[in-house]
Amino acid sequence: MQTSSRANIDPFIVMDVMEAARALEVGGRSIIHMEVGQPGTPAPAAARRALGRALETDALGYTVALGLPELRAGIADLYRRWYGISLDPARVIVTSGSSAAFLLAFTALFDAGDRVALGLPGYPSYRQILKALSLAPVGLATRAQDRYQPTPDQITATPGLSGLILASPGNPSGTMLDRPALGALIAAAQARGLSVISDEIYHGLHYGARAVSALEISDDVCVINSFSKYFSMTGWRVGWMVVPEALVRPIERLAQNMFICPPHASQIAALAALGAVAECEANRAVYAENRRLMLDGLPKAGFTRIAPPDGAFYVYADVSDITTDSRAFCAEVLAKAGVAITPGLDFDPERGHQTVRFSYARSTQDIAEGLDRLTRFMAGARPPRLTRPG
Numbered sequence: 001m002q003t004s005s006r007a008n009i010d011p012f013i014v015m016d017v018m019e020a021a022r023a024l025e026v027g028g029r030s031i032i033h034m035e036v037g038q039p040g041t042p043a044p045a046a047a048r049r050a051l052g053r054a055l056e057t058d059a060l061g062y063t064v065a066l067g068l069p070e071l072r073a074g075i076a077d078l079y080r081r082w083y084g085i086s087l088d089p090a091r092v093i094v095t096s097g098s099s100a101a102f103l104l105a106f107t108a109l110f111d112a113g114d115r116v117a118l119g120l121p122g123y124p125s126y127r128q129i130l131k132a133l134s135l136a137p138v139g140l141a142t143r144a145q146d147r148y149q150p151t152p153d154q155i156t157a158t159p160g161l162s163g164l165i166l167a168s169p170g171n172p173s174g175t176m177l178d179r180p181a182l183g184a185l186i187a188a189a190q191a192r193g194l195s196v197i198s199d200e201i202y203h204g205l206h207y208g209a210r211a212v213s214a215l216e217i218s219d220d221v222c223v224i225n226s227f228s229k230y231f232s233m234t235g236w237r238v239g240w241m242v243v244p245e246a247l248v249r250p251i252e253r254l255a256q257n258m259f260i261c262p263p264h265a266s267q268i269a270a271l272a273a274l275g276a277v278a279e280c281e282a283n284r285a286v287y288a289e290n291r292r293l294m295l296d297g298l299p300k301a302g303f304t305r306i307a308p309p310d311g312a313f314y315v316y317a318d319v320s321d322i323t324t325d326s327r328a329f330c331a332e333v334l335a336k337a338g339v340a341i342t343p344g345l346d347f348d349p350e351r352g353h354q355t356v357r358f359s360y361a362r363s364t365q366d367i368a369e370g371l372d373r374l375t376r377f378m379a380g381a382r383p384p385r386l387t388r389p390g
Helices: 013-026 045-057 069-083 097-109 124-132 152-156 179-191 245-258 264-273 277-301 326-337 364-381
Strands: 092-095 115-120 136-141 161-167 195-199 222-226 239-242 314-318 355-359
Touching: 013 326, 045 264, 069 092, 069 239, 069 264, 092 097, 092 245, 097 124, 097 195, 097 222, 097 239, 097 245, 115 124, 124 136, 152 179, 161 179, 179 195, 277 314, 277 364, 326 355, 326 364
Parallel strands: 115 136, 115 161, 161 195, 195 222
Antiparallel strands: 092 239, 222 239, 314 355
16 A cells, blocks of 8 residues: 655654563663653642542543643633633634644644745654645754743745744753743744744743743744643543634634544543642742752763753753764663663754763653763763764
8 A cells, every 4th residue: 555755754853762661671671761851740649539439420422623621721821821711612612732833823823835935853743744745844953052942043944834843941951042032033933923932831940030921022922831740640541722713713624623622531630630739839849959959960970962851751862972873872882781761862863863862851760870870881881982874
């Protein structure tokens, strides 16, 4: 059977690393997981209790395509609490994870062949979803001195764009855009008629000043968020998007046909999770301690070229002094040190041969053990500098 050209996209390498780590664990190895951005904590207790009650009393069938009205209202209230924004719940669309939100946004905003800009390094699924929709991702090569975030002059210098994806905190860097920087990017994009999509799924996970939402700057943006990270609900697959009023009905039509509705059970849990402030903040305190350990321990292990993260739970490291083949290096670290980390190729196909990402989303005990293993590996067991073939 023939396949379409749209299916010819790159794999999500971190998932391959996860599978390799799982195979070693099945064989009896102890693996420290620093590869995937998955909290080590479960969904908030209130979310689990709410779902348990619903399972006894509710059929949990289809909901309306845009999501439970009470959940949409609860998300709108979150914007009041976090940002002081008065948001009409009618502009909130609940989705099957943030991945579905990106699919809906890209489909609603762009036509086949449109060029959409995004910073590199960046979340790999942006590029692959765009390609699968016959859209053209245009990478903007960001720099460490710019905290791995795009700049307005890059937008100005790139012709023929239809859209711009921003992420703050970013993945893999964890760096954030302050209000002036975010405002300048949005202004530069909108001055050229670009649709702006702001990925805010790591909001709530900050270690100094809070993240700024694009909605604080403009209503003419598409904001995407998720219950996966701050609320520790990755596998529940429930996210949301906030869109201009004129975009609600087009996205509703797409959502009806693509997904019917988000999972009812996950929506019930998500509504309860919105009130679990103390538990979510306790998790953030764990990440803050993990971040402290990482920023202290990684340079001691030999990973000195990093941009300290402002949020999320990642550290992105330039390892060009260690290897020019990050994929082989990560495989070596997994095999010899028992630590799973992600090669930068996932996030930057051009320069990622010389970068890696560390996640500190797991328990503090795991992070401390992982750093100890990395230190010992780099001190003695590490092979000579790895060079990419060819």
